[in-house]
Amino acid sequence: MPHTYEYPRAALTVDCVVFGFDEAELKVLLIRRGLAPFKGKWALPGGFVRLEETVDEAARRELSEETGLKDVFLEQLYTFGAIDRDPRERVVSVAYYALVKLAEHPATGASDASDAQWFTVAELPALAFDHADILRTALERLRGKVRYEPIGFELLPQKFTLSELQHLYEAVLQANLDKRNFRKKILSMGLLLPLKEQARTGAHRPAQLFRFDAKKYSALKKRGFNFEL
Amino acid sequence: MPHTYEYPRAALTVDCVVFGFDEAELKVLLIRRGLAPFKGKWALPGGFVRLEETVDEAARRELSEETGLKDVFLEQLYTFGAIDRDPRERVVSVAYYALVKLAEHPATGASDASDAQWFTVAELPALAFDHADILRTALERLRGKVRYEPIGFELLPQKFTLSELQHLYEAVLQANLDKRNFRKKILSMGLLLPLKEQARTGAHRPAQLFRFDAKKYSALKKRGFNFEL
DNA sequence: TCAAAAGTGTTCTTGATACACCCATGC
DNA sequence: GCATGGGTGTATCAAGAACACTTTTGA
Numbered sequence: 001m002p003h004t005y006e007y008p009r010a011a012l013t014v015d016c017v018v019f020g021f022d023e024a025e026l027k028v029l030l031i032r033r034g035l036a037p038f039k040g041k042w043a044l045p046g047g048f049v050r051l052e053e054t055v056d057e058a059a060r061r062e063l064s065e066e067t068g069l070k071d072v073f074l075e076q077l078y079t080f081g082a083i084d085r086d087p088r089e090r091v092v093s094v095a096y097y098a099l100v101k102l103a104e105h106p107a108t109g110a111s112d113a114s115d116a117q118w119f120t121v122a123e124l125p126a127l128a129f130d131h132a133d134i135l136r137t138a139l140e141r142l143r144g145k146v147r148y149e150p151i152g153f154e155l156l157p158q159k160f161t162l163s164e165l166q167h168l169y170e171a172v173l174q175a176n177l178d179k180r181n182f183r184k185k186i187l188s189m190g191l192l193l194p195l196k197e198q199a200r201t202g203a204h205r206p207a208q209l210f211r212f213d214a215k216k217y218s219a220l221k222k223r224g225f226n227f228e229l
Numbered sequence: 230m231p232h233t234y235e236y237p238r239a240a241l242t243v244d245c246v247v248f249g250f251d252e253a254e255l256k257v258l259l260i261r262r263g264l265a266p267f268k269g270k271w272a273l274p275g276g277f278v279r280l281e282e283t284v285d286e287a288a289r290r291e292l293s294e295e296t297g298l299k300d301v302f303l304e305q306l307y308t309f310g311a312i313d314r315d316p317r318e319r320v321v322s323v324a325y326y327a328l329v330k331l332a333e334h335p336a337t338g339a340s341d342a343s344d345a346q347w348f349t350v351a352e353l354p355a356l357a358f359d360h361a362d363i364l365r366t367a368l369e370r371l372r373g374k375v376r377y378e379p380i381g382f383e384l385l386p387q388k389f390t391l392s393e394l395q396h397l398y399e400a401v402l403q404a405n406l407d408k409r410n411f412r413k414k415i416l417s418m419g420l421l422l423p424l425k426e427q428a429r430t431g432a433h434r435p436a437q438l439f440r441f442d443a444k445k446y447s448a449l450k451k452r453g454f455n456f457e458l
Numbered sequence: 459t460c461a462a463a464a465g466t467g468t469t470c471t472t473g474a475t476a477c478a479c480c481c482a483t484g485c
Numbered sequence: 486g487c488a489t490g491g492g493t494g495t496a497t498c499a500a501g502a503a504c505a506c507t508t509t510t511g512a
Contacts, residue, residue, distance in 0.1 A: 008232040008280050010241050012321060051237050051319050055310025079308045079323045081284025090280050092241055094308045094321075163464075180466070181502065204463040205509035392491075409493070410475065432484035433490040465508070472501075481492070 010090040014059040015046035015131065017077065017095065017138035018067065020102035021155040025120050026171045027102065028135060030127070031066055032115035037087050038128030044135070045116070046093065059096040067116050073099040073154040078137050085130045097138040099154035146172050150191065150227045153212040161199050161207035162186070169229065185229065191217050239319040243288040244275035244360065246306065246324065246367035247296065249331035250384040254349050255400045256331065257364065259356070260295055261344035266316050267357030273364070274345075275322065288325040296345050302328040302383040307366050314359045326367040328383035375401050379420065379456045382441040390428050390436035391415070398458065414458065420446050 018029035030042040045066040049058040056076070063069050077095040085091060102118070119125065121139065124132075146152050152168050153160075166182050186192060193213045198206040217227070247258035259271040274295040278287040285305070292298050306324040314320060331347070348354065350368065353361075375381050381397050382389075395411050415421060422442045427435035446456070 002233045002235060003237040004231045004233045005238070005240075006231060007277070009234070009238040010278065010280060012239050012241060048236070049239065049310070049321070051239060052312070054312055055308060055321060058310075076308060078305060079284060081278070081287075081323065083281070083283055092278070092284060092323075094310065161464085178502075178504085179464090180504085183465080184467095185501085200510085202463080203461070203511035205465080207464055390491085407476075408491090409477085412492080413494095414474090429483085431490080432488075434482035434492080436491055459512105461512085462510090463508100464510100466506090468504090470501100470503080472499100474499075475497080477495090479493090481490105483489085483491100485486105485488090 008090075010092045011086075012049045012055075013046055013091055013093040014049060014055060014062055015044040015080075015093050015095045015134055016059055016063050016074070017044055017097040017135055018063070018069065018072075018100060019097065019138070019142060019155065020100050020105075020118060021168050021171065022102045022118070024167045024171055027118040027120055028124070029067055029069075029100075029116060029118055030125070032117070033128055034115075041128040042117075042119075042125045043128035044095075044131045049094075055094050056096075059094070063098060069098065069100055069105060072101075073151065077134070077141055080130060080134060082130065093134075095134045095138070097141060099142075099151060101155065101157055103157045143172060143174075146229075148226065148228050150212065150217060158211050159195060159197070159199075159209045160211075161209060162192075163207060165210075189227065191220075191227070237319075239321045240315075241278045241284075242275055242320055242322040243278060243284060243291055244273040244309075244322050244324045244363055245288055245292050245303070246273055246326040246364055247292070247298065247301075247329060248326065248367075248371060248384065249329050249334075249347060250397050250400065251331045251347070253396045253400055256347040256349055257353070258296055258298075258329075258345060258347055259354070261346070262357055263344075270357040271346075271348075271354045272357035273324075273360045278323075284323050285325075288323070292327060298327065298329055298334060301330075302380065306363070306370055309359060309363060311359065322363075324363045324367070326370060328371075328380060330384065330386055332386045372401060372403075375458075377455065377457050379441065379446060387440050388424060388426065388428075388438045389440070390438060391421075392436060394439075418456065420449075420456070 020027045020029065029045065031045050033039055033041055033043050045063055047062040049055055053061065059074060063074070074096055077097045079092065079094045081092045083090065085093070124135070127135065146169065152165065152172065155168055156164060162183055165186065166177055166179065170177055191213050192210040195209040195211060197209050199209050200206045249256045249258065258274065260274050262268055262270050262272050274292055276291045278284055282290065288303060292303070303325055306326045308321065308323045310321045312319065314322070353364070356364065375398070381394065381401065384397055385393060391412055394415065395406055395408065399406055420442050421439040424438040424440060426438050428438055429435045
């Protein structure tokens with residue numbers, strides 16, 4: 001059933017930059033394209049926006065369909081509207097970025113998409129369309145936002161050690177942080193709940209486990225508190 | 230000449246939140262709608278994106294056509310993609326915000342649009358569509374961004390006094406700032422060039438005029454400098 | 459007993475805040 | 486000469502940065 005309009009219309013898509021964190025490395029989830037154009041090339045998960053869903057819903061649906069990921073942190077990033085970004089026709093894409101707890105999700109997702117794979121952000125393959133631009137924009141946003149919003153926790157398991165948290169920040173910000181100062185600062189905010197358990201991993205002293213206290217954060221935020229690292 | 234597509238498509242528009250600053254007041258430029266829906270209501274300037282222009286270009290074109298404003302600071306804000314934001318049909322809108330030097334532009338713009346008018350942000354009329362949401366988002370963005378990027382200068386004439394600059398920040402941030410501390414901080418960045426002229430307005434001591442040194446800022450930025458107020 | 463990561467305080471420096479008076483001008 | 490906004494310096498306090506050793510565990 002064809003649809004006709006008085007004026008020509010751009011197609012509208014969503015694309016998702018999915019970040020994960022694993023073993024001190026920041027990673028991105030890419031999908032190998034099975035169809036032209038850019039067949040065989042790696043690309044961001046995404047697809048067309050349907051009329052009966054919001055743009056946000058489209059992003060969640062495509063993420064779920066192409067990578068199996070659900071209930072993840074997802075936020076709109078930027079809209080890419082260059083004329084020739086898709087060689088076939090005019091396509092405007094609303095980009096999102098997602099943060100997933102990599103340890104709690106299967107390595108490549110329960111996906112019906114042919115091929116999904118995590119890549120270290122420092123070792124990315126060539127990407128289809130303008131997806132390299134989108135990814136760079138997402139990285140800049142993540143680097144900026146992680147410093148003044150407690151979104152880093154979205155990349156860690158619910159229970160984590162202070163060292164894991166520090167390594168996450170070091171990976172995202174590409175900087176070395178002082179262990180004592182980092183702990184002092186993050187603990188002084190009172191947003192980390194120490195758990196009774198300890199992590200026992202390897203031939204070392206076991207580390208205290210914490211979880212992020214989201215309720216306390218939203219209560220503090222209302223009173224004007226600002227997370228800042 | 231009708232255009233036919235296999236799947237139905239949303240229409241794509243741009244909307245612009247235009248900020249100005251005048252006499253210690255932050256203002257927004259609105260347009261009175263001449264057509265249904267929301268006929269007679271105030272709305273943000275904006276319109277449909279054409280296939281032969283980028284989304285950014287569409288924003289600039291609509292701004293020029295509806296308000297007469299050209300060569301202003303313009304930055305993408307957010308894309309609004311709720312299903313029923315336009316009662317006629319599915320319309321997704323990429324919102325922008327603009328900062329204009331109000332003193333250097335005519336009060337209501339050399340506009341072909343019937344009716345354009347500046348409103349104080351504290352005294353806004355009811356707005357068409359979801360434009361109140363868009364405007365609120367733009368205000369939040371402006372409040373956030375003005376603190377860590379030197380965009381406030383886009384709202385002032387090229388030559389300005391320190392008091393004018395301070396009043397601008399006080400209006401945007403809705404806070405009172407200490408005069409001495411403000412001057413110390415802003416001058417210590419070395420981004421304001423004192424001019425030889427002085428402002429002579431009223432029965433007071435004339436104030437030193439400055440201009441923002443954009444070249445110096447971009448040079449410093451490359452070396453890792455961060456503007457922050 | 460060794461390797462490997464966990465944990466812990468103090469000093470110094472820097473930047474933020476608070477605060478009050480004289481200056482130049484037009485009327 | 487007075488009203489109005491322009492312009493200036495210091496003392497205090499809080500937060501950030503730099504820095505090294507002991508503890509606990511498994512192998």
